[in-house]
Amino acid sequence: MTDGTSGTIRLHVNGVTHERHVDHRRTLLDALREDLGHTGPKKGCDRGQCGACTVLLDGRRVVSCLTLAVAAEGAAVTTVEALAGDGEPAPLQRAFVRFDGFQCGFCTPGQLCSAAGMLAEHAAGWPSAVTADLSPDAPPPPLDAAEVRERMSGNLCRCGAYPSIVRAILDTAAGEGVAE
């Protein structure tokens, strides 16, 4: 049902489908937070400049403050709340705790979703601005600190937890490499 300024949409969030009547102006971030009670994603700027609202949309990281809720209809949305499988924090989340990859924790949901998306992008062979070999058949660049910093630069952290975040991500990536 749609009137001029609002309509009913279906959002698939963390494996659950919700039907909600939303203001067409409502961002995915506000729909998650205000309509669905998923307050994990944070609003640091509402302008796509801080990354605190990062979620995965069909597995790819997006800033949910620049994504309209109506445009997310039909896509699978994953928030920080679902990174933990069966209640147990994922290796990435555990590494953040172990390395103290946060202080206030406000940027953390975005850092975590961004890191999860980034690791998948890297595994799929996507280069970054610091990747040396950009030829189409180049193997994925080794994931080092410079690659992680470059790829994570859309996620600001005013507490300055960056070095620990990078360590947590690299540690997780190394652990998963061994497990494979």
Next chain:
Amino acid sequence: MNTTFTEAVGVARPRVEGRDKVTGAALYAADVPVPELLFGAVVLATIARGRVREIDVAAVQDMPGVVGVIDHRNAPRLDPETQHFFGPDGGLLLLQDDAVPFAGRPVALVVARTPEQAEAAARALPVRYDEEPHDTAFDAAHPAGRPAMTLFDGPVDVGDVTAELAGAEVVVAERYRTPEEHCGAMEPHSATAWWEGERLQAIDSDQGPFAVARVLAALFRLEPARVRVRTEHVGGGFGSKGMCGPQLILAAMAATLFRRPVRVTLTRAQVFLATAMRPMTEQVVRIGATADGRLRAIDHAAAFEISPLSEYIEGCTELTKTLYAAPAIRTRLTAVPLDVLPPFSMRAPGAAPGSFALECAIDELAERLGLDPIELRLRNEPAVGPASGLPFSGRNLVACLREGARRFGWETRDHRPRRRREGRLLVGTGVAASSFSAGAFPSTASITAEPDGTYRVLVGATDLGTGARTALTAIAADALGTTVERIRLRISDSELGPAWGAGGSRGTTSWAWAITQAAAELRARARDPDRPVTVTADTTGSLAGLAALERHSFSAVFAEVTADPATGEVRVRRLLGMFAVGRVVNPLMARSQVIGGMIGGLSMALHEEGLRDPVSGRHVNADFAGYHIAAHADVPDVEAGFVDDHEPGIPLGIKGVGEIGNVGTAAAIANAVWHATGTRVRTLPIRLDRVLEDGVHERFMP
């Protein structure tokens, strides 16, 4: 009797709320569900000075969802005598009259049923002004300048500065500038207020719910017991949440007028425009020395901008009274009232800009003397407080300098500039010493020994990300001779009793003192079989007995930078800090704190600059795209270490770690930029043009 007792203090332990923070379960002020909630959108003044002529409420009253508009005509009257940190504070008196004292002053609040509706109506609200000429042009010689308040960092004049400078063989006299800087905590300020019968309830992002509740009660002329402020998780503060913020005052007004819970969350732009900033500073440092590098005089004159609405002290000259021995030391602070946002403490207030000036000047002196800058510092170690004559409680700066130099590999440095090249890049290293005053403020804590062997510990602390919750849990466990698992700590609620806020690097020290005092009283009653039993401690008396000494944290910061001579781009390649911060309660979190501080200093050195348009008087880069803070790619792996240190007279021997990391880093980086390029950049941030243009903006000394 617990025979397996081991101390929790000193052990690296992850944060107690770590799991909540990585799973999205931790609730911040804007996350707490509240039924029947309305949303308030703030409207800020767009002129720098003048009067509100008209606010056309009728134009938005019938927009969808709008419940009402508050402006100076219908806002609840606030008590103008309300005391803030520096006295009565016009910055708190929102919507009380039609005056516009700066661009960014709230002029209205639009309340609606959804955030979108509130924002749409706030944007549509016609506000017309009668503009008056404004003055936002800061200059140390501004005719309105006057001596700063002397609550702290008052002027000193020891010895004969003029004679010592005249007799010195080498004199450095330079002018340094730092811009307006913004705390930029990732969590925008948010408050939700509602009435529960006769009580005003609020959830607010702030640094000290007790003090904030007191101010809010005073503003609304309520008995303190009728106001409760809570704030479980706070997304960073760095000073900007130290006050009773506009979000809370406006939410309380709206809850009062509309009798419904109202949430006011500032937009990112509003956080920049309407919450405290570090003021712009201009500082002249003159140092005279003998040819063998003994200081004869330090003269430090600092000026900063202020708003006529509120007093504030940017104590730039604290380090000048602490770091080096000299027979003559003179300092003075000038406040220049302008039509700007009232400044307030930002992480390492005073010390961050002040140390940039002092520690760059010391480096310039080493250059002119042809001395190793570390050696110069070692030659001028004071035996007692250089200005006060009081003994130091402890002073481990030399240990920081020596150990830092060893870890950093300082020994092999060629002290002449522009000697190292790697490809097209110039490489340089720099160092700075720093200090930050230590101490505690009165606080209370209560502890209840429960029948089941656990302890309920209540203290009006907050955890902005400092790790206070985790540190206080460990401290309580040790003080009670039990394990951390048996401690049930509650913080972040004004009902927990009087307590200092998280600020001035005195939060954890103040709260820990109250907890250890309460624990000692409880243990003295160990034979008392009654359970539960509660004791409450107030440290006011114990603090009064603290010996008057020079009490400071110390550190030495080392930086290595590369500079691209073609573009002027500076990148920090290595950053190392050695710290003497008293006993370290939790090495994992203390490292995070000081490293975070150094990254803040890096950001100050290279990136941060609030820009004001002189014509409109408005801040023009009020977002994270225009006001860049260090991002992942700007930050190398940062090293931090701690030397053995212990603060006498303070329980556990602890000092704060929240701010010392910021201090000194900008100077270390600026000194490294000189070492790489031969260019002294005396104006922050170290922008590309400033590196390329080789100091063209330096003016001559008066």
